[in-house]
Amino acid sequence: MKNTLFSLLLVMIATLTSFNAVSETALNKTQQQQLNAITTLLQQNPDIIPGLHQSLTQYVAQQQGFKGILTANHDYLYSNPKHTQFGATEPKLTIVNFTDYNCPFCKRLDPVLHDMAKTYPDIKVVNIYVPLKEMDAPLSDMNSAAFALNVWQQARDKYFEVHQLLLTKPSAHDQRSFARIADKTGTRDQLKQHDATVEMVERNVSLFQQLGLRGTPAMIIGDGVLPGYLPAEKLAPLIESALDKH
Known part of the structure; x- marks a missing residue:
């Protein structure tokens, strides 16, 4: 159950960040609802926070690498x-x-x-x-x-x-x-x-x-x-x- 919930949270957060990468503006209504749902799930399941934090840190690093590759190959x-x-x-x-x-x-x-x-x-x-x-x-x-x-x-x-x-x-x-x-x-x-x-x-x-x-x-x-x-x-x-x- 915890593994399923952990995977679900990762998908939700990845979806949230990918849409925000396109818009780079304030959260829209759908994104805010997703964020609220994530917060609730974490409050109800605090034991998954350390693993989720590590995965998100790796995800952000990958995204930064992605942007660097785009910049280097822009032309x-x-x-x-x-x-x-x-x-x-x-x-x-x-x-x-x-x-x-x-x-x-x-x-x-x-x-x-x-x-x-x-x-x-x-x-x-x-x-x-x-x-x-x-x-x-x-x-x-x-x-x-x-x-x-x-x-x-x-x-x-x-x-x-x-x-x-x-x-x-x-x-x-x-x-x-x-x-x-x-x-x-x-x-x-x-x-x-x-x-x-x-x-x-x-x-x-x-x-x-x-x-x-x-x-x-x-x-x-x-x-x-x-x-x-x-x-x-x-x-x-x-x-x-x-x-x-x-």
Whole structure:
């Protein structure tokens, strides 16, 4: 019972702090209710306070490390034209979206983000491609991330078509699916691997791991992470909250 309660408190506190990282304002009504519930639970179960304090201290340290990594890699993530991106050219808010063309929830999120960029013209979305489901092969081999980046950087007029075809394949990509898409879109030249693209994909994966992300999609809004797929009706209020800070 105590272990279950301890785990529940950690989840509640992590949720509370992750939302506050996006807003960085006074607690809203929901957050205040969560805080009150946590206080009550701790008063009723004081024996779990030492363990919870230790876990929270570790969590805060991890969050500080997260912010440090974001700061050190800010220009690479937020101001790098080599990443595929859409939305405002001078944004008030930039959403960094770690995504994988082999991830079904990433594919579902993509049109939601495009809709958000239309609804909120002051936001920009930057896609950071991490081919997690193709990691069994060396990153020096062609993969979906490298293919998309090559097209974006070398044949941008063909990128949207390639992007849509990469999204619509229901199963995992392989060399044959890349070849079919390249033949259909006239992007055979972009199937040639380049050292700069390999290094970029490697850095994307490294940052994904350093930031402690565990799966895709994962969106960074402000200093907070939104893991997993979110429908428009849940994502929109978080975007509005972040925009209100600017």
